[in-house]
Amino acid sequence: MKIAVLVKQVPDTATRIALAADGASIQTSGIKWVLNPYDEFAIEEALKLRDAHTGEVVLVSFGPDRVEETIRQGLAMGADRAIWVKEEPSGSAEMDYLGRAQVLVAALAQEAEWDLVLVGKQAVDDDAAQTGPLVAALLNWPQAMVVLGLEVDARARRLKVIRELEGATERVELPMPAVLGAQRGLNVPRYPTLPNIMKAKRKEVRQVALADLGLDAASLADDRRVVVEGYQLPPPRPEPKVLTGDPAEAAAELVQLLHREAQIL
Amino acid sequence: MNFDLTADQSLIRDTVKDFADQVVAPGASERDVTGEVPLDIMRQMGDLGFFGIPFPERWGGSGGDTVSYALAVEEIGRVDASLGLGFAAHVSLGCSPLYLYGTDAQRERFLVPAATGQYLAAFGLTEPGAGSDAGGTATRVEETAEGYRITGTKIFITNALHAGYIVATARQPEDQRISSYIVPAGTPGLSVRAEYQKLGMRSSETCEIHLDGVAVPRDLRLGEPGRGFRQFLEILDGGRISIGALSVGVAQASLDAALAYSQARRQFGRELAHFQAIQFKLADMAMEVELARTMVLKAAWLKDQRRDYAKEAAMAKLYASEAAMRASLEAVQIHGGYGYMRDYPVERYMRDAKLLVIGEGTSEIQRLVIARQLVPQ
Ligand SMILES: Cc1cc2nc3c(=O)[nH]c(=O)nc-3n(C[C@H](O)[C@H](O)[C@H](O)COP(=O)(O)OP(=O)(O)OC[C@H]3O[C@@H](n4cnc5c(N)ncnc54)[C@H](O)[C@@H]3O)c2cc1C
Numbered sequence: 001m002k003i004a005v006l007v008k009q010v011p012d013t014a015t016r017i018a019l020a021a022d023g024a025s026i027q028t029s030g031i032k033w034v035l036n037p038y039d040e041f042a043i044e045e046a047l048k049l050r051d052a053h054t055g056e057v058v059l060v061s062f063g064p065d066r067v068e069e070t071i072r073q074g075l076a077m078g079a080d081r082a083i084w085v086k087e088e089p090s091g092s093a094e095m096d097y098l099g100r101a102q103v104l105v106a107a108l109a110q111e112a113e114w115d116l117v118l119v120g121k122q123a124v125d126d127d128a129a130q131t132g133p134l135v136a137a138l139l140n141w142p143q144a145m146v147v148l149g150l151e152v153d154a155r156a157r158r159l160k161v162i163r164e165l166e167g168a169t170e171r172v173e174l175p176m177p178a179v180l181g182a183q184r185g186l187n188v189p190r191y192p193t194l195p196n197i198m199k200a201k202r203k204e205v206r207q208v209a210l211a212d213l214g215l216d217a218a219s220l221a222d223d224r225r226v227v228v229e230g231y232q233l234p235p236p237r238p239e240p241k242v243l244t245g246d247p248a249e250a251a252a253e254l255v256q257l258l259h260r261e262a263q264i265l
Numbered sequence: 266m267n268f269d270l271t272a273d274q275s276l277i278r279d280t281v282k283d284f285a286d287q288v289v290a291p292g293a294s295e296r297d298v299t300g301e302v303p304l305d306i307m308r309q310m311g312d313l314g315f316f317g318i319p320f321p322e323r324w325g326g327s328g329g330d331t332v333s334y335a336l337a338v339e340e341i342g343r344v345d346a347s348l349g350l351g352f353a354a355h356v357s358l359g360c361s362p363l364y365l366y367g368t369d370a371q372r373e374r375f376l377v378p379a380a381t382g383q384y385l386a387a388f389g390l391t392e393p394g395a396g397s398d399a400g401g402t403a404t405r406v407e408e409t410a411e412g413y414r415i416t417g418t419k420i421f422i423t424n425a426l427h428a429g430y431i432v433a434t435a436r437q438p439e440d441q442r443i444s445s446y447i448v449p450a451g452t453p454g455l456s457v458r459a460e461y462q463k464l465g466m467r468s469s470e471t472c473e474i475h476l477d478g479v480a481v482p483r484d485l486r487l488g489e490p491g492r493g494f495r496q497f498l499e500i501l502d503g504g505r506i507s508i509g510a511l512s513v514g515v516a517q518a519s520l521d522a523a524l525a526y527s528q529a530r531r532q533f534g535r536e537l538a539h540f541q542a543i544q545f546k547l548a549d550m551a552m553e554v555e556l557a558r559t560m561v562l563k564a565a566w567l568k569d570q571r572r573d574y575a576k577e578a579a580m581a582k583l584y585a586s587e588a589a590m591r592a593s594l595e596a597v598q599i600h601g602g603y604g605y606m607r608d609y610p611v612e613r614y615m616r617d618a619k620l621l622v623i624g625e626g627t628s629e630i631q632r633l634v635i636a637r638q639l640v641p642q
Contacts, residue, residue: 069272069276072272072276073276076276076280191280191283191284191313192276192280193312193313193314193327194277194280194313194314194315194317194318194327194329194333195314195317195322195326195327195328196314197273197276197277197280197327197329198273198322198327198328198329200276201272201273
């Protein structure tokens with residue numbers, strides 16, 4: 001099986017985010033960048049399929065210089081090689097989800113015979129959950145997102161997928177090739193073994209420029225349909241209220257507060 | 266001059282840190298109470314290649330360097346110093362002698378399984394009458410028709426009960442010189458007990474070993490005869506980097522705990538961290554952690570460059586272990602009465618830290634080692 005995993009570098013969720021001066025982007029200096037956690041489930045699933053059916057796992061990522069570190073991390077988990085579409089410092093910031101999906105699809109189109117494309121069901125930076133569905137639409141392949149379970153019948157080229165719904169699961173069957181979006185719970189991502197970390201630097205990371213794909217950042221940006229107008233940080237948390245005094249009175253006041261302010265009771 | 270880690274070094278550190286936080290940290294306090302040695306965790310560490318960091322792939326290693334190894338020991342030691350000690354003793358004391366002095370056949374048979382974590386490895390140097398003066402070995406070896414026969418007692422030996430082999434030093438009668446031997450587990454006449462009740466490092470395995478006429482075949486002598494003294498000095502030089510790294514981990518854990526607590530605990534209407542007397546303690550701890558880590562990494566770097574590193578390793582071990590002792594004492598102090606209780610981890614750090622200024626050469630001995638490099642003998 002030849003499996004592509006689309007991976008994205010995102011700020012570590014523990015990072016304290018600050019807005020840039022324009023109010024429509026974040027300050028990127030001082031951020032710790034990590035592999036999108038949902039992508040780890042996608043990579044793990046791809047590695048398991050490769051080990052069970054033979055074949056190869058190829059990481060595909062679109063991003064600036066710093067992304068190489070994240071690609072190496074995926075290679076250290078055991079992916080075989082990577083295609084890295086290099087994002088130039090200027091121009092592409094304006095692209096929307098569709099523009100970025102077009103870049104990824106153009107990168108995939110450079111090679112033939114993909115059996116599966118795996119993605120994280122969403123990236124934890126903008127939480128848009130757009131890449132998987134858009135890539136599937138552009139490829140004209142079937143898709144299943146929020147995947148909790150996967151069975152592959154390689155001979156019949158069919159997939160049995162368990163999807164998570166609100167408080168329920170759904171079973172769907174679809175043909176290959178397809179795009180699948182991994183949800184937490186699909187598997188337990190492996191730690192990279194240290195020999196694999198050392199081997200990762202000898203694995204192929206093919207750099208591709210947008211021009212090599214017949215694309216350019218400016219026209220993709222011009223064609224965007226979604227424009228980020230601004231970000232707002234959540235309001236600071238109000239000071240906690242501490243009730244003191246007579247326990248009976250405090251309890252009564254607490255019930256009142258739960259009723260009136262918290263509106264729980 | 267460049268103080269940045271390489272991409273490999275940071276990825277190794279991040280991987281070990283993640284493993285330490287997710288897998289090692291949760292049971293560390295409990296193991297300190299029960300004294301249970303976490304063999305399952307050690308097996309996972311072996312599977313992930315942690316034990317093979319400084320050895321080439323040819324010998325079951327990960328092909329990393331001493332800097333990466335030091336970072337890994339620090340990260341494990343930060344959450345569980347006992348496990349950090351087992352890790353450091355396994356690699357620096359147990360595996361290194363095979364890597365440095367073993368024949369290819371010996372490395373194939375013993376180093377490959379040890380570096381991949383199929384079993385632990387131990388180094389038996391210390392004896393009831395030979396501690397700091399490890400050259401005072403009373404364990405004897407005689408030559409026999411088939412090889413050697415070793416008789417003596419070793420004490421305080423880390424990992425020996427679950428070791429696949431023990432490297433043991435012994436004195437040969439003809440010239441009173443010391444040689445070292447690989448003693449495989451289960452050899453008749455070898456008995457190992459792990460019954461010490463310890464102040465700290467309670468879930469690391471510390472053993473007493475009796476060698477009662479243990480027969481060792483000729484091909485299990487390690488290196489040239491009579492070279493044992495030189496060998497163990499070199500092994501201890503390398504081991505000091507790892508105890509230094511372990512100390513940085515304990516010091517960092519003490520600082521982290523003190524920082525968190527001093528910002529949560531309020532007295533006189535303010536957080537403890539607001540009081541300058543507490544701030545100064547935190548500042549000193551942070552400074553010492555930074556200095557200790559820098560010195561440990563410098564010694565590791567020198568070793569990786571194949572340059573002399575004995576003096577720097579002794580300085581790193583001495584400074585870092587004493588910094589860990591001070592930091593853990595201050596962390597308990599900042600926690601006040603709560604710090605004296607088992608509910609908080611800082612009393613464990615303090616008990617664990619005390620071993621760091623004793624094991625693999627006491628602070629007094631480190632000063633001797635450094636002074637010998639300064640003052641011509
Ligand atoms: C938990 C633990 C694990 C250990 N693991 C191992 C192991 O895996 N393998 C191994 O071989 N050993 C191991 N050891 C032994 C350890 O290395 C020794 O305990 C240590 O080197 C000190 O030796 P000693 O205990 O005999 O103390 P001693 O040598 O008796 O020292 C007692 C005191 O005298 C001081 N002193 C001694 N000589 C001098 C001098 N010339 N000048 C000034 N002061 C001096 C010392 O600094 C110390 O303060 C371990 C010990 C412990 C506690």
